[in-house]
Amino acid sequence: MNHLIALDWGTSSFRAYLLDAAGSIVETRSRPWGIRQLPDGGFGGAFAAMVAGWPDCPVIAAGMVGSRNGWQEVPYLDIPAGVDELAAALVPVAAPGGRVVHLVPGLHNSRGPDVMRGEETQLVGALALRPPPQGEATVVLPGTHSKWVRVKEGVVTDFVTTMTGELFALLSRHSILAVEIKPDAPLDVDAFSRGVRTARASGAAGGVSRLFSTRALMLDGTLDASSVPDYLSGLLIGEEIRSTLADGRMDCTLPLRLVGDAALGARYRMAASDFSLTVSPAVEDTAAHGLWLIARRAHLHERTIHGVSP
Structure with a gap:
């Protein structure tokens, strides 16, 4: 060929x-x-x-x-x-x-x-470019519909989809939480991490039950309007990780591999650290x-x- x-x-x-x-x-x-x-x-x-x-x-x-x-x-x-x-x-x-x-x-x-x-x-x-050292891994593919995937010796054995990216797009553009998003704005690390921690602390209620905190924090002056997208992003990614851990289907004691956009992957790595998880840098393209x-x-x-x- x-x-x-x-x-x-x-x-x-x-x-x-x-x-x-x-x-x-x-x-x-x-x-x-x-x-x-x-x-x-x-x-x-x-x-x-x-x-x-x-x-x-x-x-x-x-x-x-x-x-x-x-x-x-x-x-x-x-x-x-x-x-x-x-x-x-x-x-x-x-x-x-x-x-x-x-x-x-x-x-x-x-x-x-x-x-x-x-x-x-x-x-x-991705698995060919960076083979898991032990032949087994949990792979995370962030995106509109994020995937968490269990693989063993190159074979997919289980996977779960979370609509994190689509929820963010809908909430940040078409809900009461919508604010202007500046494409080139730097990440507000504090706001993002606050969102992740809010999801982590939500317990059995889940991070979705904390969505309205986004507006409440903005109204009481604790969260600047320009930081709303990053707080919401942290809340949703944090909830994705919290719910996945709670579900127990993905073995997060295995090496966690990121596949996809590096910038989005950096957010997942940051969020994972709040759950004491270590995730490899994203493999792109x-x-x-x-x-x-x-x-x-x-x-x-x-x-x-x-x-x-x-």
Whole structure:
């Protein structure tokens, strides 16, 4: 396989990578063409425009492109599952120019129930780039829908989703707690830590029961309006950690690994320290490596050469 085109195609964004035979990134392209913001021509048109001029080579894609509202729905795989199971379950979709896009399935957890789509590929890349010393770890993927994942020898054995990022967006923009958020404002560490400690101290009631404290602290002058977003962020992340520890499904005595945006990961590391947890620095941009590994395990180069689709 001289080259591979790897697509990370989500709800709001579309990123494409041209990889060489060793899995190194030759070129990256990005467009705001998530599955809800497609250009003229739909999925096929977006794909053709994104890969124009790139070699005729195998193509693999992960993310919401394989969801019910995506290019073609790809059934979830039940866990336990790892890279071998993902590679064996790729679904081919015909694309413009005679190409075939191989869609990666998401994962389903009957305990919950719970699902993930896209994060499984980030996990594959992250675990290969930084293997857990003992082969077992708890991995945290912060984001709109944060995931806590148990992995053993590269296999996902359990996971839990918390809607922390989406709750923050809704509360900070569309509730009585909404204030103007300045994108480049530095983190108010004191306000953030206060929010984390409030969630930690909420006990059986939970951090959600303390949400209105955000407004009360602002009204009595204890919390400046500009610090409200960081207090609320700390409260919600703190509640995510508190509830996960209380639930007991994630073994937090294992090495805790962060995968995703470094800035958001820094908040999680700060919050975790208030719970006496140690979390590794975040590993970023692992989707491309994960896609390359899945493609290699699926022998896409051989299937393309012999004209065989999975």
